Structure formats: structure tokens, C-alpha cells
Amino acid sequence: MSDDTIRLVTLGRILRRRWRLLTLLALVGALAGHGVSLLVPPRYTTSVSVLLPGSWEERELLTQAEVATSSVVVDRVADALDWHGVDGIELRERITAEAAEGNIIRISGTADTPERAQRLSDLMAKEFVAFAARIVGGTTDPGAETRLEALRKAVEQAGRRITELADAADPGRTVESVQARTELEKLRTALRDAITKLDQTDPAAGKSGKATMVVMGPAARPTGEAPPTRAQLVAAGAVLFFLLTVVGHLAAARMSRRLRTEPEIAGALGTLLVGSVDVAGRRPVHRPEGRGPRAWFRRLLGVDVRWDIPAPRASGDESGRRIRYRRVCARLQDRLPVPGRLLVVVPDGDEIARRAAERLVAEAGDASGPGAPGGASLRLRLVGVTVAHPLLPDRDDESGVLVVVSPGSWTGAELAGVAEACADAGQEVLGLVVAGAVRARPGRRGTGPRRTAAPEPAVGEDVLGGVR
Known part of the structure; x- marks a missing residue:
């Protein structure tokens, strides 16, 4: 093995004496990259921004970004798109979400056509906003909010019924009537306190500003392919084969057993x-x-x-x-x-x-x-x-x-x-x-090498010098 240090002069010698081979292998690498580009279908990527009004901490924004790519949201989008052969698992690999500055969640979708990429991003933003609203409301069940509103109405009706019963009772003429009115007032007060506590513990009422997310316009239709493009694959193949050839020459030189001294x-x-x-x-x-x-x-x-x-x-x-x-x-x-x-x-x-x-x-x-x-x-x-x-x-x-x-x-x-x-x-x-x-240094006129009468023989022939 040669212990010579690999220097720039060595690389220059490879480029100067092996440029034809390097050029040929670079062309082969470019063809290989073109072949890979034919096997890999083109991809188009576009993004849509969702604004979260109010005051949000950084960890809350990161949580919302994770929610945007959760399996629940992706499965709902997959069901809405109904693309042949594309389920929620494969669709999740085509979607990314990241938290940007200014309380913005940027959702990006990738598909095989610009139209599909645009539709995917828009639908992802829509489903994310709807799902986040249900989370902020305290439940992911769409019927829970309806049942809660019905409970409030029932409590209000009970309060009005208590008022009617109190008015119908004997207004303080007997001890029993006074006690009944007192109990009814206590019951109405308890119901009012319950409704007040229910409103205070409702996340949707406490964070109504955060629950209202805004989609900042539809996704733009992409005009170019997402990397790696065909040109990038061709260039990468040419550069890869070129570097492998140079490295192969250097490795062969390092492992060479030819004697030099x-x-x-x-x-x-x-x-x-x-x-x-x-x-x-x-x-x-x-x-x-x-x-x-x-x-x-x-x-x-x-x-x-x-x-x-x-x-x-x-x-x-x-x-x-x-x-x-x-x-x-x-x-x-x-x-x-x-x-x-x-x-x-x-x-x-x-x-x-x-x-x-x-x-x-x-x-x-x-x-x-x-x-x-x-x-x-x-x-x-x-x-x-x-x-x-x-x-x-x-x-x-x-x-x-x-x-x-x-x-x-x-x-x-x-x-x-x-x-x-x-x-x-x-x-x-x-x-x-x-x-x-x-x-040989260029000599002066008349100082060239002395010519000999002996002809130049080929290797393997016998040549005699001197006299026998």
C-alpha cells in the first residue's frame, strides 16, 4: 500500500490523464439518473397557511402542528378525497405541518398532479380547523355541544317553573308557605350557580378567540415539480459516477503494490x-x-x-x-x-x-x-x-x-x-x-544529442554492443 499523501496535484493528474474515462462515466451516470427519474413519478407540492388568533405559546403551536397531521385528520381527508389506492397511511407521508412565526400553521401537501396537490392542501386545512374547534370545545363528539345546549335550556325552564311555584304559594301567611318559598329560592339559586360554573368551565367560552382559526386563502397551484426533479437526478447521477471514478483511482493508487524506490x-x-x-x-x-x-x-x-x-x-x-x-x-x-x-x-x-x-x-x-x-x-x-x-x-x-x-x-x-x-x-x-x-530542456542550435549509427531495436530482439 502506498502511503503517499493525496494532494491536489494527484487529483489534477487524474483529471488530466483520465478525462476521457471520467467524461464517459459521467455520461453513464447522467443516463442512470434519467432512468431513475422515469421510475420515480413527478411530485408537486403546495402549502396553505392557517392563522391562530389570540395569544399562543410555542409549545401550543407545536401541538397544533402535530394535530394537523394526526391520524384522525388524515383519515377524514382520505375519506373525503376517495383516491384510488391511497389510504390514510400513505396520505400521511405526503403531508407536513410546521409552526411558523405569527401564530401560523403551514400545511403542505404533495401529490402527483398540481390539481391534486392543491385540493389535498385545502382539504387538510379545512379538516384541521374543524377538528381543532371540537378539541377546544372540550370534546371531539359533534353531538356533545348539542346535548350541552339542551341541558342549559332545561335548567332555564326549571328556574322559570320554580318561580311560578313560588308565586303560587301562600305569600307568607303560614309557616309552611314561608318554608316552601325559602326552599324554592335555594333551589333556583343552586341552579343558577350550576349554570354559571358550567359556563366558566367551558373551554369554548374561555378561549373563544383561540377556537376561531382562519384559513388564509386557498392553496396556490404549483407550477413546478418538487425536488428531486428530473434535472436534479440527472446531475446527481453524473456527479456521483464522476466522484466514484476519482475515488476508485485514488483507492487503487493507495492499494498499489508497485515498487517506487x-x-x-x-x-x-x-x-x-x-x-x-x-x-x-x-x-x-x-x-x-x-x-x-x-x-x-x-x-x-x-x-x-x-x-x-x-x-x-x-x-x-x-x-x-x-x-x-x-x-x-x-x-x-x-x-x-x-x-x-x-x-x-x-x-x-x-x-x-x-x-x-x-x-x-x-x-x-x-x-x-x-x-x-x-x-x-x-x-x-x-x-x-x-x-x-x-x-x-x-x-x-x-x-x-x-x-x-x-x-x-x-x-x-x-x-x-x-x-x-x-x-x-x-x-x-x-x-x-x-x-x-x-x-529535455530545449538546447541551443548545434547542441542536440549525438546520433549513433546503431538502429533502434524492438524489445525482445538481441542487440550486441562492442566487439566480439
């Missing part, structure tokens, strides 16, 4: 580092191009080029790069026990390493040609191997193997397989050369 590569091959060289020029390709529709599709999307390789750093002039190659050749001569030939092994698909190996072969041929100092003799033979099934030719007159790879291209298991293939062929890995890509 020179000590790790040398440890996987079980050898020592001879040196590092630079390769400048055209943009490197880190995967074989291949043929067929699959390879063409990969090239079209740009996924045949590694994105997690940092941009090549700027390098010095051509003379400085040539010095690096000559120093590597000199170290190889020092490591050879006797003058001989080395196999230069390059994994197939590593173009940076292949170009570095070809340059080493050319430099070795110049260093060991006629007139070379000390009569040095270094011969290099370039061989390409497939990391999936590495196979080297049997040992002939070679003195060992030189492996050339680029950092961040191969895993430890793949490089260990190359080392095992060398051992199986009876070849000893004498050293490692790590080749890195650089950007």
Missing part, C-alpha cells in the same frame, strides 16, 4: 544498484499497445497510459545524461570478473527501461570500440522478457545479467519472478539500473 526494487531482484539514468524525449507509454478492439478501446479512453506516474522532472542537457550512461558502463566493467558479455533484461511493456537499455548498448559499443582507453571490452545483449511468464535463453558466453526497469511499473512479485527466471537460466544478476523519465 530504488532500494525496494533492488531488494526484490536480490542485487545491488549500479546506477540511475535518465530518459528524455517523447512521452513514454507504460503498457503495451496491443491490437484488436479491446486495445483500441483502451487507447480511445486513455487507460493504456499510467496516470499515477508523476510528471517527468526537468533534466540537464544531453551531455549530463550521457555522463550518467558512461558511468554506469564503467561500473559494469569494474563488476565483471573477466571481460565478457552481459544480458540486459528489460520487462516487456516498460518503454522507459527499453529506451534506457538501448542507450546503454550504444554507449557500451562506443566505450569498447577501437581506441577505447585501456582496451576496455564491454558487450551488452538486450533481451526482453514477459513478466507474466519470464523466460531467458540458456547461458552461452554471458558473464551475468543486468536488469533495467523504471520505478513504479512493477510489483515485487513480478520482479522476483524475473530474478527466478535468471537463476533458472543459470544467469547471475550482477546489477540493477533504474531508468527515470525526464523532460
Whole structure:
């Protein structure tokens, strides 16, 4: 796993090298969002406001908002609407009520058409006002108020009857008549007190102002869909697929087992580092191009080029790069026990390493040609191997193997397989050369790289440097 910190430059590299793939997957996400919008029917929402006159506390307003969406009110609305397949339970999911400033309860209804949404909100407000009036009246039974009014009338009739009986009695001529009139007055007084207490304990009389709720006009017919709209679903699908693709690239980079440092590569091959060289020029390709529709599709999307390789750093002039190659050749001569030939092994698909190996072969041929100092003799033979099934030719007159790879291209298991293939062929890995890509600075006229007479071979062909 790579422990590199995810920085903005990493995200920029993904956008720059994977923009075709990101664009394609964003379009796929947009199509997926459009498909979801076809499965989800459009929804329209409108609201109506109910004013509660008088003085109300905040908790009382919250209670009224809960009453507006209670099952009793919703069931009454469902029965009045009589929509096919819509009962009180489903209707409750389409209704919301909230307490707003100024003693206002705002009731919102959602339906599949603007007309239905408007009718639902209006009917909800009407049923809420009617039900709240019954609650404030002390009962939810519509016949209780009628029975209470009948009781008041009966008490009034009893009071008038008592007055008639008192007038008909002997006006104080006997003790019995005085006692009867006194008892009748007591009974009439008791009835009056009962009626007074009944009026005082009636919530409708005490809070008549609160009981009169006002619907502030009909609900407006909605002109647009409620979120999420089709455009929002399409945009959300495109953004979601885009982000998932970026996160997938970052996760793959974090979980990558490709070796990036020179000590790790040398440890996987079980050898020592001879040196590092630079390769400048055209943009490197880190995967074989291949043929067929699959390879063409990969090239079209740009996924045949590694994105997690940092941009090549700027390098010095051509003379400085040539010095690096000559120093590597000199170290190889020092490591050879006797003058001989080395196999230069390059994994197939590593173009940076292949170009570095070809340059080493050319430099070795110049260093060991006629007139070379000390009569040095270094011969290099370039061989390409497939990391999936590495196979080297049997040992002939070679003195060992030189492996050339680029950092961040191969895993430890793949490089260990190359080392095992060398051992199986009876070849000893004498050293490692790590080749890195650089950007060549524009040189002055006449100071370009020196041309060599050796042709540029393909990976997998044998190339001899020097003299036999």
C-alpha cells in the first residue's frame, strides 16, 4: 500500500490523464439518473397557511402542528378525497405541518398532479380547523355541544317553573308557605350557580378567540415539480459516477503494490544498484499497445497510459545524461570478473527501461570500440522478457545479467519472478539500473544529442554492443 499523501496535484493528474474515462462515466451516470427519474413519478407540492388568533405559546403551536397531521385528520381527508389506492397511511407521508412565526400553521401537501396537490392542501386545512374547534370545545363528539345546549335550556325552564311555584304559594301567611318559598329560592339559586360554573368551565367560552382559526386563502397551484426533479437526478447521477471514478483511482493508487524506490526494487531482484539514468524525449507509454478492439478501446479512453506516474522532472542537457550512461558502463566493467558479455533484461511493456537499455548498448559499443582507453571490452545483449511468464535463453558466453526497469511499473512479485527466471537460466544478476523519465530542456542550435549509427531495436530482439 502506498502511503503517499493525496494532494491536489494527484487529483489534477487524474483529471488530466483520465478525462476521457471520467467524461464517459459521467455520461453513464447522467443516463442512470434519467432512468431513475422515469421510475420515480413527478411530485408537486403546495402549502396553505392557517392563522391562530389570540395569544399562543410555542409549545401550543407545536401541538397544533402535530394535530394537523394526526391520524384522525388524515383519515377524514382520505375519506373525503376517495383516491384510488391511497389510504390514510400513505396520505400521511405526503403531508407536513410546521409552526411558523405569527401564530401560523403551514400545511403542505404533495401529490402527483398540481390539481391534486392543491385540493389535498385545502382539504387538510379545512379538516384541521374543524377538528381543532371540537378539541377546544372540550370534546371531539359533534353531538356533545348539542346535548350541552339542551341541558342549559332545561335548567332555564326549571328556574322559570320554580318561580311560578313560588308565586303560587301562600305569600307568607303560614309557616309552611314561608318554608316552601325559602326552599324554592335555594333551589333556583343552586341552579343558577350550576349554570354559571358550567359556563366558566367551558373551554369554548374561555378561549373563544383561540377556537376561531382562519384559513388564509386557498392553496396556490404549483407550477413546478418538487425536488428531486428530473434535472436534479440527472446531475446527481453524473456527479456521483464522476466522484466514484476519482475515488476508485485514488483507492487503487493507495492499494498499489508497485515498487517506487530504488532500494525496494533492488531488494526484490536480490542485487545491488549500479546506477540511475535518465530518459528524455517523447512521452513514454507504460503498457503495451496491443491490437484488436479491446486495445483500441483502451487507447480511445486513455487507460493504456499510467496516470499515477508523476510528471517527468526537468533534466540537464544531453551531455549530463550521457555522463550518467558512461558511468554506469564503467561500473559494469569494474563488476565483471573477466571481460565478457552481459544480458540486459528489460520487462516487456516498460518503454522507459527499453529506451534506457538501448542507450546503454550504444554507449557500451562506443566505450569498447577501437581506441577505447585501456582496451576496455564491454558487450551488452538486450533481451526482453514477459513478466507474466519470464523466460531467458540458456547461458552461452554471458558473464551475468543486468536488469533495467523504471520505478513504479512493477510489483515485487513480478520482479522476483524475473530474478527466478535468471537463476533458472543459470544467469547471475550482477546489477540493477533504474531508468527515470525526464523532460529535455530545449538546447541551443548545434547542441542536440549525438546520433549513433546503431538502429533502434524492438524489445525482445538481441542487440550486441562492442566487439566480439
